[in-house]
Amino acid sequence: MPPPRITSHSPPSESSSASLVERLKAHDPEAWLRFTVIYGPLVLGWSRRAGLQENDAADVVQETFQAVAVRVGDFRRDRPDDSFRGWLWTITRSKLHDHFRRRGQQPEATGGSAAHQQLEELPQRPPADRDGHQEIAAVTRRALAIIQTDFQETTWRAFWRTAIDDQRATAVAAELGLSVAAVYMAKSRVLVRLRQELDEAFE
Numbered sequence: 001m002p003p004p005r006i007t008s009h010s011p012p013s014e015s016s017s018a019s020l021v022e023r024l025k026a027h028d029p030e031a032w033l034r035f036t037v038i039y040g041p042l043v044l045g046w047s048r049r050a051g052l053q054e055n056d057a058a059d060v061v062q063e064t065f066q067a068v069a070v071r072v073g074d075f076r077r078d079r080p081d082d083s084f085r086g087w088l089w090t091i092t093r094s095k096l097h098d099h100f101r102r103r104g105q106q107p108e109a110t111g112g113s114a115a116h117q118q119l120e121e122l123p124q125r126p127p128a129d130r131d132g133h134q135e136i137a138a139v140t141r142r143a144l145a146i147i148q149t150d151f152q153e154t155t156w157r158a159f160w161r162t163a164i165d166d167q168r169a170t171a172v173a174a175e176l177g178l179s180v181a182a183v184y185m186a187k188s189r190v191l192v193r194l195r196q197e198l199d200e201a202f203e
Contacts, residue, residue, distance in 0.1 A: 020034060032069075034146050035068075038198075060096060060099055063098070064091050084198070085136075143197045147194060154178070156186075158172055159190035159191070163190070163191065
């Protein structure tokens, strides 16, 4: 079953060539809205996994996004394993450090050694195990829900039937009244757009 649509104020377009990060660097309001929808739950989940209560986790999300707004122009992919998700974790981790340091300055009952231990347990990189794969899948689903509005219905159905439902291109072509080449092209267009939206962070 396809993910729910997320309404976009922009008209459908299949020709956008700028990645989400590039649009963030250009201070595109629509890009910031998409960034919030795609990555907000991810940062919130990281903060909750670090032991924060809901209100504190929400504060860390806000502080992280404020830092992203200031520092997004510094994001680079200099090494093969560099990713936007990893860069975002580095910022989130820094804000979690700030939070735990503030707690460590409070009386022992509300911080102290417990806060110091949580601070020391924060990993250098985002999860790469089963939880990491689940996070990636969730981010991808949110991105797909957003970019669906960028495509014509037939293009989207051809992509979904082949890439998600794992149907043969010949069967999808017959179902939709398209050529097999058109089905492959539709799938390719959506996948290219997805990589742009995630800035190739999950390849």
